[in-house]
Amino acid sequence: MSKFNKGKQKEDPEVSTASLPDIIFMLLFFFMVVTVMRESELKIKVTTPQATELTKLQEKSLVNYIHIGRPTKNYQAKFGTSPKIQLGDKISDIEEIPLFLENHKASVPEKLQFKITTSLKVDSDVTMGIVTDVKEKLRKSGQLKVNYSAKKRTGDL
Amino acid sequence: MARVRAKDRMKNEVNAGSMADIAFLLLIFFLVTTTILEDSGILVKLPEWSDEPPEDIQLNSRNIYSVLVNTNNDLLVRKQPMSLKDLRDDTKLFITNPKKDPTLSDSPKQAIVSLKNDRGTSYKAYLEVYNELRAAYNEIWDEQAQIRYGKNYDDCTKAEQEGIRSDFPLVISEAESTSFGDEG
Numbered sequence A: 001m002s003k004f005n006k007g008k009q010k011e012d013p014e015v016s017t018a019s020l021p022d023i024i025f026m027l028l029f030f031f032m033v034v035t036v037m038r039e040s041e042l043k044i045k046v047t048t049p050q051a052t053e054l055t056k057l058q059e060k061s062l063v064n065y066i067h068i069g070r071p072t073k074n075y076q077a078k079f080g081t082s083p084k085i086q087l088g089d090k091i092s093d094i095e096e097i098p099l100f101l102e103n104h105k106a107s108v109p110e111k112l113q114f115k116i117t118t119s120l121k122v123d124s125d126v127t128m129g130i131v132t133d134v135k136e137k138l139r140k141s142g143q144l145k146v147n148y149s150a151k152k153r154t155g156d157l
Numbered sequence B: 001m002a003r004v005r006a007k008d009r010m011k012n013e014v015n016a017g018s019m020a021d022i023a024f025l026l027l028i029f030f031l032v033t034t035t036i037l038e039d040s041g042i043l044v045k046l047p048e049w050s051d052e053p054p055e056d057i058q059l060n061s062r063n064i065y066s067v068l069v070n071t072n073n074d075l076l077v078r079k080q081p082m083s084l085k086d087l088r089d090d091t092k093l094f095i096t097n098p099k100k101d102p103t104l105s106d107s108p109k110q111a112i113v114s115l116k117n118d119r120g121t122s123y124k125a126y127l128e129v130y131n132e133l134r135a136a137y138n139e140i141w142d143e144q145a146q147i148r149y150g151k152n153y154d155d156c157t158k159a160e161q162e163g164i165r166s167d168f169p170l171v172i173s174e175a176e177s178t179s180f181g182d183e184g
Helices: A020-034 A073-079 A094-106 A110-115 A128-140 B002-011 B017-033 B084-096 B123-149 B158-167
Strands: A063-071 A084-087 A090-092 A117-122 A145-149 B040-045 B064-069 B075-077 B112-117 B172-174
Touching (some): A020 B017, A063 A073, A063 A094, A063 A128, A084 A094, A090 A094, A094 A128, A117 B040, A128 B123, B064 B084, B064 B123, B084 B123
Parallel strands (some): A063 A117
Antiparallel strands (some): A063 A084, A084 A090, A145 B040
């Protein structure tokens, strides 16, 4: 009857856990690689202002970032101290914005393109002049959904 | 004898059982420490660009709530200086106009908030003002949602939200900024 109980009954067959570390290491490496932030490569100083009426940006692939701020110490010799724009990982001219938007747009499926948001990460100390210029460029490029990046305000006004 | 010992040595393996634990520890450390950068901010829809100058539309001045932030980051609201703290309540009063004051807006639908800044205005000041104007509208919507449906605006259905929004449309018009105090 006991067709299946033949042989060494008492010896528990163990699942080999030898490969478990590998699996977890894989996960670990995945997280380590994925969470390398672009932020670290910022060549300009950006401290976003505080606000209360915040909306969270949902899908990261549908967001492109334009940083505006003053160059950090290391780059002041090269770029000066007046506010600059950083697109991707390099400091750029305002005229490069349309191309930058176009490049990002190409990476997004066509039916989602209307959802693309531009997140303006602007330093608190920057004057509105350069921001106005960027906004005008965005409008001319037809990129109308804009997010003024800000942190949650903790204290009072 | 020697042969047995050799066999023993072959069996000597490093115990890999704890490797998983070490890796787990590292994994959890990374999971906890990496805040996946969450971006939040004030969502704005810019007006479409047109090369033609906008038409001159004569509006009743009582319906316009002009806010000017100048190079010194001072606030001028309807030609009167104002502190940022009062802006929110004043905006709400202007839009809703509960006492039918003839100097405030005809109706919420006709109210227009006009925001103007210099090129020398600091971004922080600009955003704070913008935030207050937005907050005024959000508070009005919330109050309306409470009156009509007895719940928060965020909990309302899409149709309910749209109903409220069409009665109290968000109109923040931004004028071309003047070129005072630009640092170029």
